[in-house]
Amino acid sequence: MDYKIGIVEDDSNIREIVEGYLKKEGYEIHAVDSAEKAWDVFNSESMDLWVLDIMLPGMDGYEFCKRVRQRSEVPIIIISAKDEEVDKILGLELGGDDYLTKPFSPRELVARVKRHLKKWTAMNTFDKQGDEERISAGDLTLNATQRRAYFEGIEVDTTAKEFEMLKILAQQTNRAFSREELLVQVWGDDYFGSDRAVDDLVKRLRKKMKNLPIETVWGHGYRLKDEES
Template sequence: MKRTIGVVEDDPNIRDIVKAYLDKEGYEVKTLNTAEKAWDFFQTSPPDLWVLDIMLPGMDGYEFCKKIRQTSEVPIIIISAKDEEVDKILGLELGGDDYLTKPFSPRELVARVKRQLKRWSVMQTDTQEDMEEIKSGDLVLNETERSAYFQGMEVEVTTKEYELLKILAQHENKAYSREELLVKVWGDDYFGSDRAVDDLVKRLRKKMKELPLETVWGHGYRLRGSRS
């Protein structure tokens, strides 16, 4: 069965090059030049992966990524002319799974598409095999819904925030380094800064003020649990 890739890019030259390379790999490619058109496409025929430009007319890529993440965890590879670390972190925190800076090699993009689709397949299989609920103190993660509850109240979390909580909750009191968490949440092919982990932790602490998510100075983080 052919995988479908949605390419959202307003530059026709980049759009055509990306489509040509993905076509050659046997993917079904749908190209769109605005996020609004991409959203309409998502509502009727959601693809297996998005290649998403940030600088778009109308709704930008950040907003589109955020909207997608409200209902879907489909992989999103962000492509952008913005090379600042803060832009990369923002894109990843809003739900992007990978980030490529323009100009980029089409072959590298294809390789990342393959890795993300493989990782997505593994995640789906693991989710089916996992227990329905993961509990750690007042934190409850529902694997079926991919939702988080703290002190009995549902807390809205992003895909990456959920993944971090899941790792820490499944291994209460274990101290993970930032590098370990970066690999586990973003994958071993992500070469961004470990500041992305700090940003995730900061967001979670803001959303769940009494969550015992502790800093292990000079190392990383752990979730203090009932077995401490």
């Protein structure tokens, strides 16, 4: 499979080194020096992974990451000179999948790129034969085979993680899931970040489906209410 990788880095030396190493692996590279240019690429090309610097002129990497996560679950590897734990956590909570502190080994970056591309490919080609094709909960209907969501009779665009969250909640309506359970089931047990990522995902779902009966279970997590079940 031919992978396309976007690189967002304003330091020309680092950008050229990263581009060179990734090109040697056979990847098609789109390298830019600003988040604004990267956003144009995102809206015109389908990337399989982004390598993203945080400290950029104009729009910073955090804002770019946040925008991408509104529409896609494409892997994002953050590279940054900021090595404080709070910066790493913020980057991951805004949707980054990995974080490398400068200076870093280009070979390590290549290894991480390969690992995330493998997971991305597996997620997009996962065999759904064991799933029930249709899952219904009140006004929410999910087609698990086609990964399509409908609410109040209208199809709703969802990212992969948004759909997975809906599916987990809809399969066991009225059950209270802890944030930790949802984090492991949606992101995987190797995810490094806090359970605030769950809150952010629920917030996005509530924004897309204003009457969706996802209830907050204070101090615990969330449940999808279905009075008919």
